Amino acid sequence: MHATFLGVSTILLSDGETSLMTDGFFSRPPLLRSVFRPLRPDGAAVDRALTRTRTDRLAAVLVAHSHYDHAMDSPTVAKRTGAELVGSPSTRHIAEGYGFAMDRFRTIQVRTPLRYGAFEVTALPAEHSPRAKFPGTIDHAVHPPASIGEYAQGDCFSFHFAHPDGRVLVHASANFVPGALDGYDADTVYLGIGTLGKQSDRFRRDYWDALVTRTGARRVIPIHWDNFWKPLDRPLTPLPRFADNVRRSVRFLTERGLAAGVDVQLPVAWERVDPLA
Numbered sequence: 330m331h332a333t334f335l336g337v338s339t340i341l342l343s344d345g346e347t348s349l350m351t352d353g354f355f356s357r358p359p360l361l362r363s364v365f366r367p368l369r370p371d372g373a374a375v376d377r378a379l380t381r382t383r384t385d386r387l388a389a390v391l392v393a394h395s396h397y398d399h400a401m402d403s404p405t406v407a408k409r410t411g412a413e414l415v416g417s418p419s420t421r422h423i424a425e426g427y428g429f430a431m432d433r434f435r436t437i438q439v440r441t442p443l444r445y446g447a448f449e450v451t452a453l454p455a456e457h458s459p460r461a462k463f464p465g466t467i468d469h470a471v472h473p474p475a476s477i478g479e480y481a482q483g484d485c486f487s488f489h490f491a492h493p494d495g496r497v498l499v500h501a502s503a504n505f506v507p508g509a510l511d512g513y514d515a516d517t518v519y520l521g522i523g524t525l526g527k528q529s530d531r532f533r534r535d536y537w538d539a540l541v542t543r544t545g546a547r548r549v550i551p552i553h554w555d556n557f558w559k560p561l562d563r564p565l566t567p568l569p570r571f572a573d574n575v576r577r578s579v580r581f582l583t584e585r586g587l588a589a590g591v592d593v594q595l596p597v598a599w600e601r602v603d604p605l606a
């Protein structure tokens with residue numbers, strides 16, 4: 330198995346036979362445009378990313394929740410790669426508005442494993458980070474261009490990938506549902522840390538215990554820390570201070586990892602790695 334981090338919570342996992350992607354998001358419109366202008370997927374940015382990663386075929390694109398930085402490009406990525414699109418009823422409404430072939434959409438049933446080649450993928454209940462913008466569900470088809478608010482949150486999920494090589498958990502949002510991961514051990518956790526730096530010390534400790542200690546993970550790879558208002562073809566930079574305190578989050582994870590004997594590695598965009606090595 331190898332993995333490629335592509336910003337925010339977009340992870341490409343492949344074993345050479347089967348390839349899967351979480352939250353395909355490549356458009357990354359600038360902040361002011363995101364806030365003040367309707368948005369549509371940037372097809373050229375999607376194509377550049379798929380070309381750079383040599384991805385012409387995906388078995389599935391799995392959407393953790395329906396905010397624009399997770400779901401806006403996902404139907405386009407699935408169209409380009411012939412993938413099944415997997416997500417909540419809210420994500421289904423986005424796909425519907427994009428003219429996605431609905432026979433290739435799969436509505437998530439939590440704790441029901443899906444088989445793609447040698448991968449067994451299970452969606453588990455998750456919670457968005459506290460005080461999220463644009464809560465609620467999407468109850469109508471979303472036709473781009475659409476405002477940022479039309480990409481409401483919907484249901485949230487973690488994705489557990491079981492493979493003969495090992496087990497990987499992709500957890501996009503810095504919050505948790507107590508007990509949701511019980512029985513789902515992981516060797517490596519791709520750990521969402523967006524706004525974690527704004528939370529209390531107690532919250533950060535509880536988050537680590539729920540996602541790392543209870544899963545038995547020996548490696549943590551922080552995700553959703555980069556400034557997604559900047560293009561992916563530039564070096565990634567942390568979210569600005571008005572949005573988060575990424576330095577505080579990374580310091581916490583590093584100290585916690587050293588104390589617990591857990592390897593904490595900040596990922597490099599576009600770099601193909603063995604997440605289990």
